[in-house]
Amino acid sequence: MSWKGERMNDTPQFLGRNLFDLDDYSAEEIYYILEAAKGMKEINLREYKKIPTLRGKTVCTLFVENSTRTRMSFELAASRLSADVVSFQASVSALQKGESLQDTVYTLDAMGIDLYVIRHSSPGSPQLVHKYSGKPVLNGGDGRHAHPTQALLDIFSIWEKRGNLDGLKVTIVGDILNSRVVRSNLIGMKKLGAEVTVCGPKTLMPGSMEEIYGCRVEYDLQTALKDADVVMGLRMQLERQTEGLFPSLEEYSKHYVLSKDTIKWAKSDALIMHPGPMNRGIEILPEIADSQQSIIVEQVANGVAIRMALMFLILGGKA
Amino acid sequence: MKTIIKNGTAYIDGAFTKADILLEDDKIIKIGKAIKDKADNTIDAKDCHVFPGFVDLHCHLRDPGQTYKEDIISGTRSAAKGGFTTICTMPNTDPVVDNIATVEYIQRRAKDLGYCRVHVIGAITKKIEGKEISEMATMKDGGIIAVSDDGNCPQSARLMLSCMKYASNFDLPVVVHAEDYNLAGKGQIHGGKIASKLGLSGIPGLAEEIIIARDIMLAENTKCRLHVAHISTAKSLELVRQAKAEGMPITCEVTPHHLTLTDEACVSFDTNTKMKPPLRPEKDRQALIAALANGLIDCIATDHAPHADFEKEREFDHAPFGITGFETAFAVLYQELVLSGLIKLERLVEAMTTAPANLMRLGDRSLKAGNAADLVIVNLKGETEISPETTISKGKNNPWMGKTLKSQIQYTICAGNTTWEA
Numbered sequence: 001m002s003w004k005g006e007r008m009n010d011t012p013q014f015l016g017r018n019l020f021d022l023d024d025y026s027a028e029e030i031y032y033i034l035e036a037a038k039g040m041k042e043i044n045l046r047e048y049k050k051i052p053t054l055r056g057k058t059v060c061t062l063f064v065e066n067s068t069r070t071r072m073s074f075e076l077a078a079s080r081l082s083a084d085v086v087s088f089q090a091s092v093s094a095l096q097k098g099e100s101l102q103d104t105v106y107t108l109d110a111m112g113i114d115l116y117v118i119r120h121s122s123p124g125s126p127q128l129v130h131k132y133s134g135k136p137v138l139n140g141g142d143g144r145h146a147h148p149t150q151a152l153l154d155i156f157s158i159w160e161k162r163g164n165l166d167g168l169k170v171t172i173v174g175d176i177l178n179s180r181v182v183r184s185n186l187i188g189m190k191k192l193g194a195e196v197t198v199c200g201p202k203t204l205m206p207g208s209m210e211e212i213y214g215c216r217v218e219y220d221l222q223t224a225l226k227d228a229d230v231v232m233g234l235r236m237q238l239e240r241q242t243e244g245l246f247p248s249l250e251e252y253s254k255h256y257v258l259s260k261d262t263i264k265w266a267k268s269d270a271l272i273m274h275p276g277p278m279n280r281g282i283e284i285l286p287e288i289a290d291s292q293q294s295i296i297v298e299q300v301a302n303g304v305a306i307r308m309a310l311m312f313l314i315l316g317g318k319a
Numbered sequence: 320m321k322t323i324i325k326n327g328t329a330y331i332d333g334a335f336t337k338a339d340i341l342l343e344d345d346k347i348i349k350i351g352k353a354i355k356d357k358a359d360n361t362i363d364a365k366d367c368h369v370f371p372g373f374v375d376l377h378c379h380l381r382d383p384g385q386t387y388k389e390d391i392i393s394g395t396r397s398a399a400k401g402g403f404t405t406i407c408t409m410p411n412t413d414p415v416v417d418n419i420a421t422v423e424y425i426q427r428r429a430k431d432l433g434y435c436r437v438h439v440i441g442a443i444t445k446k447i448e449g450k451e452i453s454e455m456a457t458m459k460d461g462g463i464i465a466v467s468d469d470g471n472c473p474q475s476a477r478l479m480l481s482c483m484k485y486a487s488n489f490d491l492p493v494v495v496h497a498e499d500y501n502l503a504g505k506g507q508i509h510g511g512k513i514a515s516k517l518g519l520s521g522i523p524g525l526a527e528e529i530i531i532a533r534d535i536m537l538a539e540n541t542k543c544r545l546h547v548a549h550i551s552t553a554k555s556l557e558l559v560r561q562a563k564a565e566g567m568p569i570t571c572e573v574t575p576h577h578l579t580l581t582d583e584a585c586v587s588f589d590t591n592t593k594m595k596p597p598l599r600p601e602k603d604r605q606a607l608i609a610a611l612a613n614g615l616i617d618c619i620a621t622d623h624a625p626h627a628d629f630e631k632e633r634e635f636d637h638a639p640f641g642i643t644g645f646e647t648a649f650a651v652l653y654q655e656l657v658l659s660g661l662i663k664l665e666r667l668v669e670a671m672t673t674a675p676a677n678l679m680r681l682g683d684r685s686l687k688a689g690n691a692a693d694l695v696i697v698n699l700k701g702e703t704e705i706s707p708e709t710t711i712s713k714g715k716n717n718p719w720m721g722k723t724l725k726s727q728i729q730y731t732i733c734a735g736n737t738t739w740e741a
Contacts, residue, residue, distance in 0.1 A: 102632055122634030123518045124588030143636070144518030180518060206515035 014313035018137045020126050021146035022188040030188060034156050036309035037302070043080065044304055053317035054083035060113040062129065063140070064090040064101070064120040069276065070140055073300070074117045074149075077307035081317060086113070101125065105132040115315055118142070136314050138307075144180050149310065150275055151184035153303040155192065157295050158230055160302070161271055166193035171224050171266070173256055174234030174283055177204045177245075181234065181275045186213040199224035200234075200256065203245040221256055225265035232273040233258045233284045249282050259285040263293075271295055320344060320359050322735070327364030327696060330371065330668050331686050340369060342692040345734040349688055364696050367729055368664075371672040371684045372404025372693035373649065376494075376572055377469070377548055377620035379641070380406075380437075383424065384413025389625040389713045391425065394645075395434035397623075397712035399738035401645035402695035402728040405681060406435055406623075409469040410442040417442035417453040419461040426462055434738045436693070438464045438681065440494060443482045449473040452482055456489045464679055467494035469548060470595075474500055476533055483534075483543035492544035492679070497530035497555070498522075498595065507636050509582040509597040517586065519636065522597050524552040531555050535562045535569060546678065547571035549622050551596040553606035560615055570678045572620035573607050575648045579655040580604075580718060590631045590638035591718040594624065608661050611670060618675035619667075621648045625714020643714040650703045650724035658725060692735040701727030701741075 013029065022030065043051055059078040063071050071087065078085045088108060090096060095104055105116075109132070117138045118129050123145035130137045141147040158165060170189055176182050176198045189196050190213060197216040198209060209217050218224035225231060236252055246252050263270065272284075272294040280286050289296060311317070324340040331338065331350065339354040340347060349356065380394035389397075398406050408425060410416030416425070422439045429437035441463035442453045447470065455466050466486055472495065473479045486493050503526040508514050510521020531547055535558060538545040547559060550571045562569045576594065581601050584592040592598060610616040624641025631638050649671065656662040676684040683690055703724045707715045731739035 100629065100632070101634060102629075120634065122636045124635045127588055128634065142518075146518070183516070183518060207510075208512040208515050212512055212516050 015316045016136050017314055018126070018130050019148050019310060019314070020137070020139050022148050022151055022184055022191065027191045030152070030155065030191060033152060033306070033309050033313065034159050036313060037156050037305040040308035040312070041302065041305035043308070044301065050080050050082060052082045053312060054078070054081040054315055057083045057114045057315050058086065058112060059083045059115045059117065059311065060086050060088060060108055061117045061140070062088045062104075062108070062119070064095060064118070064125070065141070066091060067119050067141065070119060073303045074138070074140060074307050077304050077311055080304070081308055081311055083311065083315070086111070101128055102132050105129055109133045109135070115311060138310060138314070141180055144178050144183070146184045147180040148184045148188070149303070149307055150181050151188045153299055153306040154181075154185055154232070154273060154275070155188050156302050156306055157273065157299050158271060161295065162229070165189060168194045168229045169197070169227055170194050170230040170232065171197045171199060171228040172232045172234065173199045173221065173224065173258065175204045175236055175240060176200045176209070176234070177206050178237070178240070179234050186215055190214055197224050197228070201246055201252070204240065221262055222265050225262065228266035228270050230271045230273060231258060231263065231266050232275075233278075234275065235277060236279055236283045253282050257283060257285060258288050260287050263288055269293065273299060276300070320735070321356070322360040322362065323354060323356065323358035324362045324364050324369060324696065327367050327369035329369040329686055330665070333665060333669065335368070335665070340686065340694070342732070342735055345692050347686065347688055347690050347692050350686060362696065362730060366700065367696045367698045369686065370402075370668045370695050370697065371686055372695050372731065372733060373402045373671045374675040374681065374684060375403050375406040375621050375623070375645070376546070376618065376675045376679055378406050378408055378623035378645070379411065379625065380408050380425070381625060382412065382428070383421065387713070388627055391428045391437070392432055393711060393713045394623075394625070395429055395432055395437065397643070397645045397710070398435045399731045399733065400711050400728065401647070402649055402697065402731050402739070403435055403645060404693035404695070404731060404733040404738070405438065405676065405684070407438045407440050407464065407679065409440055409467060411447055411470040415442050415446050416440070416458075417445050417447070419454070419457050422458050422461040422463055433733070433736060435733055438462075440465045440467050440469070442466065443468045443486070443493060444473060444478070447471045449475060449478060452485055455486060455491055459489050459491055463491070464681070465492045465494050465546065467496065467548065469494065469496045472496050472498040472500070472530060476537065479534065480537050480541065483537050483541040487541050487543035492546050494546045494548050495530065495534050496548050497527045497534065499526045499529050502526035502529065506597070507593060508585045509599050511582060511600055513582040513585055517588075519585075522595070524554055524599065524603070527552055527596055528554045528558065531558050535559070535567070538569060539567055544568045549574050549577065549596055549620065550616065551577050551599050551607070552603045556606055556610045556615060563615070570617040572618050572675070573611060573616045574620060574622045575644060575651045576642060576718065578604065578607055578611065579651055584718065588635050589718065590633065590635055591642055591716050591720065593635065593638055593640055594622070594642050595640045608656065612662055612666060617670070617678050619648065619652065619670045620675065621645055623712070625712050626716045627713070628715060631716045641716070643712050643717045645712060646710060647705060647717055647719050647724065649697070649728065650726045651719060653699065654725040692732055694732050695728060696730040698727045698729050699725070701729070703727050
């Protein structure tokens with residue numbers, strides 16, 4: 001497998017495929033996507049950030065759950081490859097009036113969509129969009145289930161810094177129960193040989209994690225961070241308090257915050273990551289979020305590159 | 320009018336024997352070897368088994384009120400196709416069966432149609448809201464055989480205590496859909512490994528077990544007969560086992576899907592794997608099979624729950640709970656449990672015929688001279704194709720859709736009338 005800038009050959013193994021989650025992709029294929037994203041990242045650094053490869057293709061971002069940042073990232077990715085982009089947002093659309101997802105997709109498809117990106121609060125909805133349209137679908141986050149493009153950009157960010165994930169110790173801290181980012185990252189990182197530890201209070205930890213993902217589960221931050229090469233914080237949402245899952249943000253923070261004092265339990269050069277948006281002062285302190293070790297802002301830049309690479313590969317873009 | 324069923328392998332006194340069965344009008348009049356009597360009709364059952372008509376203690380015909388999902392015609396015809404001659408309907412219709420007029424409507428309509436005997440289960444509480452006791456004594460005069468708030472579960476132990484006292488006063492069994500709403504929460508599938516992986520909210524086994532434990536204690540206190548609907552976990556079985564061991568009048572049923580599928584099926588996000596109680600892990604399924612074999616579970620019930628395509632064709636967590644059951648029940652159980660050697664055919668037939676009829680006191684349903692001419696003739700070597708086109712129920716929401724199952728119901732005869740012929 002080789003990747004030489006834009007001069008990429010046809011890649012039939014990706015053509016027309018869905019990305020529901022990383023289960024369906026081998027380690028080899030993930031590395032291929034990372035290589036492609038490296039080339040795309042270079043395009044994003046140019047003064048004129050656009051290549052004509054997907055001219056004439058139409059990408060639809062179907063956001064049934066709001067997420068401005070993720071939607072912008074996908075739309076920029078499509079635009080930079082010269083695809084036409086249409087955006088469907090549930091809050092201002094027919095779904096609010098009770099139209100079913102099936103009818104929505106039938107309607108959109110009649111307009112000639114080549115690739116869908118869907119964000120939805122219901123697990124499994126990307127599969128439905130593919131079933132109704134027959135078109136490739138990129139999962140932009142389905143409930144607590146999966147967020148494979150986020151996982152790929154996280155993996156890319158680590159890979160770029162470390163060259164390899166094999167044997168790296170990654171610790172993810174926070175609300176594991178409600179995190180689609182964790183689930184996809186566990187699948188992807190394990191495939192590439194990383195040793196992943198998830199850490200958070202027991203009430204925010206789903207059952208059987210070791211059995212499902214082969215990861216380590218820790219409830220104590222110090223134990224979880226020991227020897228970590230990468231530390232990822234997750235957004236802690238206040239609403240979990242009213243669901244009776246933890247008593248207060250203050251108490252949560254006291255035990256699980258990433259700060260100067262706690263991060264020293266990890267390796268001294270550990271990478272600090274966060275999928276955003278951050279609650280500064282709750283799960284992570286500014287002294288860490290903005291530190292030299294932090295690659296949080298780069299993750300966002302890498303997100304555009306990863307999404308460009310996926311669209312390019314799936315729609316069979318030509319350089 | 321006389322009909323003779325020749326040379327079938329009949330289920331008589333708990334065993335299979337070659338026999339001819341002579342029917343006259345709505346009764347069985349003679350069973351024996353090589354019956355020579357003249358008959359108007361002859362059915363050659365040489366390659367077939369003859370069972371008493373199947374009895375289902377748990378189904379939803381959606382009539383009145385939700386006839387776009389099912390109605391009494393499509394529902395009873397669907398039951399007949401599945402070999403059922405007696406079914407018991409749950410009260411969560413619109414309006415709810417909490418009054419004698421609705422009881423009489425369902426009974427009259429079903430009787431006029433004649434596809435199946437329909438017994439009505441009335442509501443425990445008015446509008447199945449779990450607030451006030453329904454007029455169960457009046458409904459009993461109208462013909463109900465039991466009370467249940469199925470689909471709902473009275474959450475107040477105080478009210479349930481009172482309802483059980485009242486039901487026992489009129490000798491009505493209480494059928495409980497055991498579900499603690501706080502524990503079930505917004506759960507979509509069993510709260511276990513698969514729910515963790517799919518990011519779907521889970522319904523833990525505890526949600527069922529806590530209510531069963533509660534209601535067994537309430538039944539003990541009130542001397543009320545208690546029937547546990549669609550039991551689904553090993554721990555629930557243990558609770559029922561203890562109660563039975565103490566001699567309490569407790570019975571339970573299990574559905575074909577809980578005996579043959581596990582929550583692994585949900586990974587496809589097929590909404591036809593979504594029902595209450597949810598499909599459980601393999602460990603629970605194995606416990607259910609063992610309990611059916613040894614009689615701890617008294618009988619099979621389908622929980623036939625039809626929904627319209629547009630309701631099930633949705634995001635998983637927006638789709639309603641429930642699947643159809645009449646037309647697949649026997650074939651699925653025969654294929655998955657009998658052919659694989661887990662359950663004897665004799666036990667399966669008992670659990671679908673005489674056992675449910677006896678526990679709900681519906682009368683002697685065995686094949687015997689003098690009993691009703693309710694029977695089903697099954698070709699175990701045949702096949703049944705399950706497709707939307709071949710399905711009679713309005714509901715096509717069935718996890719075996721598109722599959723071909725072993726065995727075929729050749730004839731269903733209810734009160735002497737042929738209600739299904741393949």
